[in-house]
Amino acid sequence: MRPWPRKYPGAGRWSLLALATALALAGGSVVMASDGATVDAGPDFAALAALTPGEQYRRLGLMRLAGQGVAPALLDAVRAMQAERAAQAPAQAEFDPDDYTTPLARIVGQAQMRLGAASLFEMTAQHDAALAAQMDALSAAHPVLIELVNRDAISEDAILVRTAIAEALADVLPAELEPSLDTYRGRTLYLRNELEFGDFDAELGRLTDAAIDAVGGRTDAWQRMFDDETQTDSFDQHIRAAESFYTREPTDADRAEKLLNEIAEDVILLDTNPVP
Known part of the structure; x- marks a missing residue:
């Protein structure tokens, strides 16, 4: 005042x-x-x-x-x-x-x-x-x-x-x-x-x-954490595969098989190239 x-x-x-x-x-x-x-x-x-x-x-x-x-x-x-x-x-x-x-x-x-x-x-x-x-x-x-x-x-x-x-x-x-x-x-x-x-x-x-x-460089670390959390493409793909598999509709069979194969490839890549 x-x-x-x-x-x-x-x-x-x-x-x-x-x-x-x-x-x-x-x-x-x-x-x-x-x-x-x-x-x-x-x-x-x-x-x-x-x-x-x-x-x-x-x-x-x-x-x-x-x-x-x-x-x-x-x-x-x-x-x-x-x-x-x-x-x-x-x-x-x-x-x-x-x-x-x-x-x-x-x-x-x-x-x-x-x-x-x-x-x-x-x-x-x-x-x-x-x-x-x-x-x-x-x-x-x-x-x-x-x-x-x-x-x-x-x-x-x-x-x-x-x-x-x-x-x-x-x-x-x-x-x-x-x-x-x-x-x-x-x-x-x-x-x-x-x-x-x-x-x-x-x-x-x-x-x-x-x-x-006062926060210093921590803001950069928080931004990286946020970016990592929002990169959910692989996880979303898993959800779509599960939905297609459990619907058991003939028209979704090919799509489900393709998605499951992609998941298997992802798992193999993760096992052979672990995230540091």
């Missing part, structure tokens, strides 16, 4: 720094019009240009995983939150990853966290195909570097981020939106189950390989 959150120092901060970059990418593409509507300018991939290809891939993957499983009703609710906040305070503070690092900071900065979630959900809802295409382009241009990216680490970070977002939204959503939030949490649980199944499958493979190594 995986411990959640991960126990090594700084895990939360590094995962949420990645989310901060993803939200900056999303936030820069959603502009509030004068009437409160959102004008979508599309993803600004240039915001990630200074990062290495592997880090770009990791952060785009984190963004997509963190924004999956958002029901339409939940998306509409966070859009309304974003529009209301923009009308009240057009000059918003920038997203601060420190808001996610400790339980106390999460309590104090939950309003900002919800706005970040709104930008994230909007981006993944509108431009998931563009994000996926950008990841594919990175894979094609830098196959070796992208192969080194730890996909499990991306999923682990996404689970941490999704949990924090769900906690921030749970306190302000009306009761009728609880099923939509449960859908989002269910997707988080699915990601966790995928990771744990991967661990189980890897451990099962390791134990299987160890068992095969």
Whole structure:
């Protein structure tokens, strides 16, 4: 069983720094019009240009995983939150990853966290195909570097981020939106189950390989024994001869005599050439 959150120092901060970059990418593409509507300018991939290809891939993957499983009703609710906040305070503070690092900071900065979630959900809802295409382009241009990216680490970070977002939204959503939030949490649980199944499958493979190594060459001996046991042509022939002999039907007499002669020849061969 995986411990959640991960126990090594700084895990939360590094995962949420990645989310901060993803939200900056999303936030820069959603502009509030004068009437409160959102004008979508599309993803600004240039915001990630200074990062290495592997880090770009990791952060785009984190963004997509963190924004999956958002029901339409939940998306509409966070859009309304974003529009209301923009009308009240057009000059918003920038997203601060420190808001996610400790339980106390999460309590104090939950309003900002919800706005970040709104930008994230909007981006993944509108431009998931563009994000996926950008990841594919990175894979094609830098196959070796992208192969080194730890996909499990991306999923682990996404689970941490999704949990924090769900906690921030749970306190302000009306009761009728609880099923939509449960859908989002269910997707988080699915990601966790995928990771744990991967661990189980890897451990099962390791134990299987160890068992095969422990058996050593005995498997070859067992295979030879099995092959010998299944070579029953001579025995089956004896059975057919006995059946023909005891039926005492005239039409089977010649066949029975032929089979009995073959048996006699087999016995002679066995006596003169014993099996070592």
